[in-house]
Amino acid sequence: MTKRRCPHCNSAVDATTLVGEGTSAPDADDVNVCLYCAKVSVFTAYGLRLATDIEAAEFEEDPDVQLAVRTVETLILKNGLNDGL
Known part of the structure; x- marks a missing residue:
């Protein structure tokens, strides 16, 4: 996958995971979290x-x-809380 950047935080998006039906490679107009x-x-x-x-x-x-979105928010929070442990 070509490296793309999040238009919100400018982080590199170099991998994706399929949620729902479709192919594993993202198509134009697919949603990204x-x-x-x-x-x-x-x-x-x-x-x-x-x-x-x-x-x-x-x-x-x-x-x-x-x-x-909620799943990713939970992952971010969990990883943030575990950084100092």
Whole structure:
């Protein structure tokens, strides 16, 4: 996978995990949840972009997207809490 950058935190996105149905490689307009900031972005042919206002509203109502966001937030919190241990 080509390295892409999160449009929210500028972290490198060099791997993905499929959630739901589809192929394992992301297609344009697939949703991405950043593992560094838990923000939602959208794949393009060449990178990632911010969601439009309409897309963002749809993602807020999509249970699969919200579950992915909550899961990533939990991972970030767990890793942050474990850094000093």
